[in-house]
Amino acid sequence: MHVFYTPDITSSDYILNEEESRHCMKVLRLVTGDVVHLIDGRGGLYEAEITGESKRNVSLHVLKTTSEYQKRNHNLHIAVAPTKNIDRLEWFLEKATEIGIDQITPVICERSERKIVKEDRLNKVITSAVKQSLQAYHPMLNEALSLKELISHHSADHRMIAHCVEGEPRKYISEIAPSGSSYLILIGPEGDFTPNEIQLALQNDFKPLTLGNTRLRTETAALAACFEVNYLNR
Amino acid sequence: MHVFYTPDITSSDYILNEEESRHCMKVLRLVTGDVVHLIDGRGGLYEAEITGESKRNVSLHVLKTTSEYQKRNHNLHIAVAPTKNIDRLEWFLEKATEIGIDQITPVICERSERKIVKEDRLNKVITSAVKQSLQAYHPMLNEALSLKELISHHSADHRMIAHCVEGEPRKYISEIAPSGSSYLILIGPEGDFTPNEIQLALQNDFKPLTLGNTRLRTETAALAACFEVNYLNR
Numbered sequence: 407m408h409v410f411y412t413p414d415i416t417s418s419d420y421i422l423n424e425e426e427s428r429h430c431m432k433v434l435r436l437v438t439g440d441v442v443h444l445i446d447g448r449g450g451l452y453e454a455e456i457t458g459e460s461k462r463n464v465s466l467h468v469l470k471t472t473s474e475y476q477k478r479n480h481n482l483h484i485a486v487a488p489t490k491n492i493d494r495l496e497w498f499l500e501k502a503t504e505i506g507i508d509q510i511t512p513v514i515c516e517r518s519e520r521k522i523v524k525e526d527r528l529n530k531v532i533t534s535a536v537k538q539s540l541q542a543y544h545p546m547l548n549e550a551l552s553l554k555e556l557i558s559h560h561s562a563d564h565r566m567i568a569h570c571v572e573g574e575p576r577k578y579i580s581e582i583a584p585s586g587s588s589y590l591i592l593i594g595p596e597g598d599f600t601p602n603e604i605q606l607a608l609q610n611d612f613k614p615l616t617l618g619n620t621r622l623r624t625e626t627a628a629l630a631a632c633f634e635v636n637y638l639n640r
Numbered sequence: 641m642h643v644f645y646t647p648d649i650t651s652s653d654y655i656l657n658e659e660e661s662r663h664c665m666k667v668l669r670l671v672t673g674d675v676v677h678l679i680d681g682r683g684g685l686y687e688a689e690i691t692g693e694s695k696r697n698v699s700l701h702v703l704k705t706t707s708e709y710q711k712r713n714h715n716l717h718i719a720v721a722p723t724k725n726i727d728r729l730e731w732f733l734e735k736a737t738e739i740g741i742d743q744i745t746p747v748i749c750e751r752s753e754r755k756i757v758k759e760d761r762l763n764k765v766i767t768s769a770v771k772q773s774l775q776a777y778h779p780m781l782n783e784a785l786s787l788k789e790l791i792s793h794h795s796a797d798h799r800m801i802a803h804c805v806e807g808e809p810r811k812y813i814s815e816i817a818p819s820g821s822s823y824l825i826l827i828g829p830e831g832d833f834t835p836n837e838i839q840l841a842l843q844n845d846f847k848p849l850t851l852g853n854t855r856l857r858t859e860t861a862a863l864a865a866c867f868e869v870n871y872l873n874r
Contacts, residue, residue: 476853497731504860505852539855578874618739618870619710621773626738633867636852640812 408434409443409537412452413544418468420444420454427464430456441469445536447544451475475542480639481588483509485556486628487595490519496531498625502632503535503545511560512550517597523550553592553603557610562590566615567607568627570598576616579631585639591615593628642668643677643771646686647778652702654678654688661698664690675703679770681778685709709776714873715822717743719790720862721829724753730765732859736866737769737779745794746784751831757784787826787837791844796824800849801841802861804832810850813865819873825849827862 410426422430430436438459444452444466451472458465484507489495499510510532512523529547536544551559564583568591569576583589592599592607599607608614617630644660656664664670672693678686678700685706692699718741723729733744744766746757763781770778785793798817802825803810817823826833826841833841842848851864 501860501863504854504856505864506854538857541854618874620738620740620775622738623772626735629735629863630739630867633864634871637868637871640852 407441407443408436409445409540411447411533411537411544412444413447415444415446415450415452420466420468422464422466424462427460427462430464431459431461442466443540444468445540445542445544447536447542449474449477449542451540451542472542477543478506478508478639479586480635481508481562482506482632482635483511483560483562483588483590484593484628484631485511485513485551485560485590486593487515487518487624488512488520488523488550489624490596492520492523494623494625495523496528498628499528499531499547500535501629503532503541504539505629505632506541506636507545507632508543509546509548511548511556513556513592514550514552515595515603516553516600518595525549553599554606556592557607557612560590562588564588565590565610565612567592567599567604567612568615568617568631569594569604570621571601571604574614576614578616579634580638582613582615583638589635591631591635593624593631596624641675641677642670643679643774645681645767645771645778646678647681649678649680649684649686654700654702656698656700658696661694661696664698665693665695676700677774678702679774679776679778681770681776683708683711683776685774685776706776711777712740712742712873713820714869715742715796716740716866716869717745717794717796717822717824718827718862718865719745719747719785719794719824720827721749721752721858722746722754722757722784723858724830726754726757728857728859729757730762732862733762733765733781734769735863737766737775738773739863739866740775740870741779741866742777743780743782745782745790747790747826748784748786749829749837750787750834752829759783787833788840790826791841791846794824796822798822799824799826799844799846801826801833801838801846802849802851802865803828803838804855805838808848810848812850813868814872816847816849817872823869825865825869827858827865830858
């Protein structure tokens with residue numbers, strides 16, 4: 407069934423905006439009487455019928471509402487250094503949304519080659535994955551922060567830093583944190599965190615994390631952490 | 641350290657081909673005395689010193705050899721329907737190589753929109769991921785097969801089909817198979833397998849598999865299976 411993202415839905419009647427209306431009529435060729443899915447991004451999943459057609463305003467009436475659809479028993483926040491090639495970060499956002507994530511913060515590290523990200527564009531990637539994978543909860547993309555800001559401003563029951571320093575003691579997520587908890591996981595840039603950054607994180611109760619014994623790219627490491635937390639919480 | 645893929649290495653002296661030599665001299669700007677990594681794709685990891693420079697033939701001498709580098713205690717074969725947008729399959733190949741996979745077979749299903757793949761190009765993607773992630777074993781990319789051919793020609797201790805039919809009994813990999821085994825996992829096209837295809841797989845001892853309760857794209861499902869088998873075998 408076709409899915410529309412309607413974060414501003416408040417009643418059982420809703421009118422699609424111009425862009426979505428055009429998509430609904432012109433691309434999907436839907437007509438009055440057709441039933442579609444609506445997602446509000448806050449856990450609401452709706453079955454709605456098209457009650458009025460127009461290229462600019464398609465009106466819908468909600469037939470069935472499901473609240474807290476597939477609500478997770480945990481909260482996952484991944485803070486990841488934006489990749490030099492932004493496609494790789496966008497790819498991570500799409501996949502993490504499909505698999506399950508609550509919050510993403512681009513974190514600028516000493517070795518980050520990319521210091522600026524366009525949140526609007528990244529949010530579009532997340533929204534389209536939300537629709538494609540029928541996620542009732544829209545992951546929150548926070549503004550980019552420096553590592554120092556992130557460490558001092560954000561909190562979670564279990565905070566971890568996935569660094570790549572050989573020989574340093576590191577544990578798997580499942581050895582650090584239980585299920586049903588909240589997790590903040592730091593993923594570094596190409597070239598890893600600096601020793602000072604690792605030091606700072608450890609001083610602030612971030613536990614050193616390993617994702618296995620293979621060399622993973624930044625976006626692969628971030629997705630591996632996402633898979634693992636979701637696996638832990640099945 | 642820089643990594644070169646040298647599947648034809650047989651002795652402690654090796655000469656890079658013209659393309660690799662040019663890359664070594666012109667791009668990486670390496671010189672006599674520099675030490676690099678070589679990977680033979682069959683488990684061999686070598687530390688080698690540059691003994692002679694030339695734009696066409698860079699000669700190397702092996703200083704140290706490691707056999708069966710990071711040899712896995714299991715064997716993972718994923719047979720996946722090629723995605724309509726080939727970038728998505730290439731992306732899967734890169735990520736699966738980073739995380740750990742032994743064999744990939746593109747499998748053409750009834751609902752496959754793409755029936756042809758260029759193995760050469762896909763193999764280049766795998767090789768570059770092998771080098772990037774320092775994998776001593778080069779995953780094998782098999783020729784594309786029809787689902788029927790795959791089911792009759794290929795075998796593994798544990799064979800699974802990840803279909804999306806709601807309400808049908810399906811289990812997680814960890815409930816179907818133990819660690820340290822060999823696994824063949826079928827991942828269907830956009831639009832899923834047909835009922836006939838699922839029937840055929842089940843008749844041939846493929847166990848129905850679930851990868852969780854979210855809607856995953858073909859390449860995401862394939863990677864989820866790859867993560868899960870590697871997780872199971874830690």
